Amino acid sequence: xxxxxxxxxxxxxxxxxxxxxxxxxxxxxxxxxxxxxxxxxxxxxxxxxxxxxxxxxxxxxxxxxxxxxxxxxxxxxxxxxxxxxxxxxxxxxxxxxxxxxxxxxxxxxxxxxxxxxxxxxxxxxxxxxxxxxxxxxxxxxxxxxxxxxxxxxxxxxxxxxxxxxxxxxxxxxxxxxxxxxxxxxxxxxxxxxxxxxxxxxxxxxxxxxxxxxxxx
Amino acid sequence: xxxxxxxxxxxxxxxxxxxxxxxxxxxxxxxxxxxxxxxxxxxxxxxxxxxxxxxxxxxxxxxxxxxxxxxxxxxxxxxxxxxxxxxxxxxxxxxxxxxxxxxxxxxxxxxxxxxxxxxxxxxxxxxxxxxxxxxxxxxxxxxxxxxxxxxxxxxxxxxxxxxxxxxxxxxxxxxxxxxxxxxxxxxxxxxxxxxxxxxxxxxxxxxxxxxxxxxxxxxxxxxxxxxxxxxxxxxxxxxxxxxxxxxxxxxxxxxxxxxxxxxxxxxxxxxxxxxxxxxxxxxxxxxxxxxxxxxxxxxxxxxxxxxxxxxxxxxxxxxxxxxxxxxxxxxxxxxxxxxxxxxxxxxxxxxxxxxxxxxxxxxxxxxxxxxxxxxxxxxxxxxxxxxxxxxxxxxxxxxxxxxxxxxxxxxxxxxxxxxxxxxxxxxxxxxxxxxxxxxxxxxxxxxxxxxxxxxxxxxxxxxxxxxxxxxxxxxxxxxxxxxxxxx
Numbered sequence: 165x166x167x168x169x170x171x172x173x174x175x176x177x178x179x180x181x182x183x184x185x186x187x188x189x190x191x192x193x194x195x196x197x198x199x200x201x202x203x204x205x206x207x208x209x210x211x212x213x214x215x216x217x218x219x220x221x222x223x224x225x226x227x228x229x230x231x232x233x234x235x236x237x238x239x240x241x242x243x244x245x246x247x248x249x250x251x252x253x254x255x256x257x258x259x260x261x262x263x264x265x266x267x268x269x270x271x272x273x274x275x276x277x278x279x280x281x282x283x284x285x286x287x288x289x290x291x292x293x294x295x296x297x298x299x300x301x302x303x304x305x306x307x308x309x310x311x312x313x314x315x316x317x318x319x320x321x322x323x324x325x326x327x328x329x330x331x332x333x334x335x336x337x338x339x340x341x342x343x344x345x346x347x348x349x350x351x352x353x354x355x356x357x358x359x360x361x362x363x364x365x366x367x368x369x370x371x372x373x374x375x376x377x378x379x380x
Numbered sequence: 381x382x383x384x385x386x387x388x389x390x391x392x393x394x395x396x397x398x399x400x401x402x403x404x405x406x407x408x409x410x411x412x413x414x415x416x417x418x419x420x421x422x423x424x425x426x427x428x429x430x431x432x433x434x435x436x437x438x439x440x441x442x443x444x445x446x447x448x449x450x451x452x453x454x455x456x457x458x459x460x461x462x463x464x465x466x467x468x469x470x471x472x473x474x475x476x477x478x479x480x481x482x483x484x485x486x487x488x489x490x491x492x493x494x495x496x497x498x499x500x501x502x503x504x505x506x507x508x509x510x511x512x513x514x515x516x517x518x519x520x521x522x523x524x525x526x527x528x529x530x531x532x533x534x535x536x537x538x539x540x541x542x543x544x545x546x547x548x549x550x551x552x553x554x555x556x557x558x559x560x561x562x563x564x565x566x567x568x569x570x571x572x573x574x575x576x577x578x579x580x581x582x583x584x585x586x587x588x589x590x591x592x593x594x595x596x597x598x599x600x601x602x603x604x605x606x607x608x609x610x611x612x613x614x615x616x617x618x619x620x621x622x623x624x625x626x627x628x629x630x631x632x633x634x635x636x637x638x639x640x641x642x643x644x645x646x647x648x649x650x651x652x653x654x655x656x657x658x659x660x661x662x663x664x665x666x667x668x669x670x671x672x673x674x675x676x677x678x679x680x681x682x683x684x685x686x687x688x689x690x691x692x693x694x695x696x697x698x699x700x701x702x703x704x705x706x707x708x709x710x711x712x713x714x715x716x717x718x719x720x721x722x723x724x725x726x727x728x729x730x731x732x733x734x735x736x737x738x739x740x741x742x743x744x745x746x747x748x749x750x751x752x753x754x755x756x757x758x759x760x761x762x763x764x765x766x767x768x769x770x771x772x773x774x775x776x777x778x779x780x781x782x783x784x785x786x787x788x789x790x791x792x793x794x795x796x797x798x799x800x801x802x803x804x805x806x807x808x809x810x811x812x813x814x815x816x817x818x819x820x821x822x823x824x825x826x827x828x829x830x831x832x833x834x835x836x837x838x839x840x841x842x843x844x845x846x847x848x849x850x851x852x853x854x855x856x857x858x859x860x861x862x863x864x865x866x867x
Contacts, residue, residue, distance in 0.1 A: 197594065202825040208595070270550040284595070292590065
């Protein structure tokens with residue numbers, strides 16, 4: 165069971181995020197995840213992710229479609245239901261091509277989207293852990309999972325790394341209940357040396373309101 | 381950044397002080413406010429039209445297709461015309477999102493979402509016509525091959541009409557998947573801004589619990605690229621197969637090998653015209669002029685002039701080949717098409733599809749929004765008449781002069797057509813209310829390379845470079861060289 169606590173650093177530009185990732189890698193601090201409002205090119209390389217194998221899946225599904233279409237049509241037209249169309253061949257490969265093509269595309273697309281959803285944990289009614297509500301708006305986040313075994317020293321290091329690389333906000337998040345989507349406790353981390361201690365049990369919403377007030 | 385774009389290029393995101401938050405506000409804002417009066421008026425009119433259509437469809441199913449204007453020789457008319465017209469319109473969405481993605485055309489980001497939605501709604505409207513034309517709608521499942529107790533009685537896999545079943549249903553499915561996979565991140569944006577619990581719950585369900593982790597985005601990018609790669613030949617195959625409905629028959633005027641490319645070009649042509657019609661209204665009503673810019677409209681107009689010219693060449697080729705064939709009946713079919721009883725339909729088709737779009741060779745006209753709007757409607761009309769001309773003129777004077785008839789539509793024909801327009805517009809208006817009309821994440825991804833704001837920074841950089849250059853090499857070289865440099 166994964167931990168419920170995270171240290172989250174928010175950045176206001178994708179370049180700063182990448183800069184922070186590089187700094188973390190240099191310091192050997194393990195990043196749990198990077199979250200962005202849009203696909204940032206090169207982010208997965210910075211994080212050292214493997215190339216996705218989704219395209220291979222697409223090919224496998226596609227070739228299955230080709231095989232299914234060709235074999236079923238051949239079986240029906242030559243064996244199960246052969247009809248004499250003015251003496252034309254029952255195995256009329258050219259006229260099987262359009263449907264074979266369509267089914268190849270259909271199988272590949274449907275299969276790939278299914279795998280995509282399963283691997284990403286996407287389904288209607290999924291309960292996501294929303295680290296910050298502005299991640300889908302204008303914030304680029306780095307999250308670090310922490311648990312009871314994480315030393316204070318390590319947490320301080322994370323916080324100082326984030327602050328030192330231009331994070332506009334660093335906070336500790338604790339997810340209280342797994343089933344509740346939006347219940348998250350946020351504690352803002354003040355100085356670069358102070359550890360994420362829960363100051364008050366404010367809800368996420370209040371925190372972001374405070375932030376917007378202070379900005380304006 | 382990911383790639384360099386020259387600062388003298390027109391930015392794709394216009395407007396001062398645009399930030400990531402401003403983009404979110406502008407696009408999501410339309411789903412949060414109460415709809416404007418113009419939306420309600422539009423919705424009322426569309427829903428009324430849709431209602432008329434539903435009544436006409438029910439009447440057709442109750443009474444049979446004898447309620448249509450079909451006669452002894454013209455046994456397909458408005459139904460197949462509308463079917464092909466709607467399928468054609470349904471081509472622009474996938475073309476914009478898939479083909480332009482493969483060609484790395486960044487301007488698609490402003491319009492792809494709405495164009496894909498339009499595609500899906502158009503294909504739904506198209507799909508209605510074969511279903512109604514069956515007469516016994518409840519037997520519709522007979523078109524699918526499945527082991528059955530009727531024999532086993534299988535469908536004929538050699539028939540282009542069956543290929544159509546597969547092509548259209550595959551196209552609808554793939555377009556829907558492509559559209560929805562792009563919508564998930566944007567639904568998550570709406571969810572995270574939502575105030576009420578119910579709204580949050582609904583949009584969370586719609587977003588499938590999207591959070592935007594790096595791995596999700598990596599898979600997202602891979603999925604969109606592969607789906608684009610699959611959808612590109614698919615979109616070409618669909619209208620090719622639709623054209624096979626005619627081209628594989630032996631009717632003079634239909635039995636031509638030019639049909640597949642000619643239909644595909646026509647489909648792209650009419651699809652882009654419909655996108656323009658809708659986007660010009662949408663950008664105005666929803667105040668999205670910063671994201672759907674005149675530059676976007678100009679780019680679409682360029683595609684319209686290209687595909688319109690291809691269609692024009694196809695019309696002329698058809699005539700020339702008919703003459704060159706030396707085959708009397710083929711020659712008659714085309715002479716009758718252009719100068720016979722339906723000369724007026726041919727003239728409308730030629731004017732709207734070939735002549736008026738040629739205005740777009742001139743830049744001033746390409747960038748004129750009012751003119752574009754009028755011409756886009758012209759193209760829609762012209763493309764409807766193209767199908768009408770192909771179908772009706774080839775049929776009405778058939779092999780026996782004694783059965784020659786002039787086709788006249790019945791009020792039910794007209795009502796069903798208006799009905800599908802109503803269904804289409806109703807769906808589109810609902811989409812514009814509840815869904816993000818512009819792909820938020822994709823627009824944000826081009827923000828730092830192609831927005832007016834980014835241009836400012838680029839120009840500052842260039843100015844600095846120009847000054848440095850002047851100092852080192854003298855003023856006479858600076859102006860000339862500076863913009864050639866990837867600085």
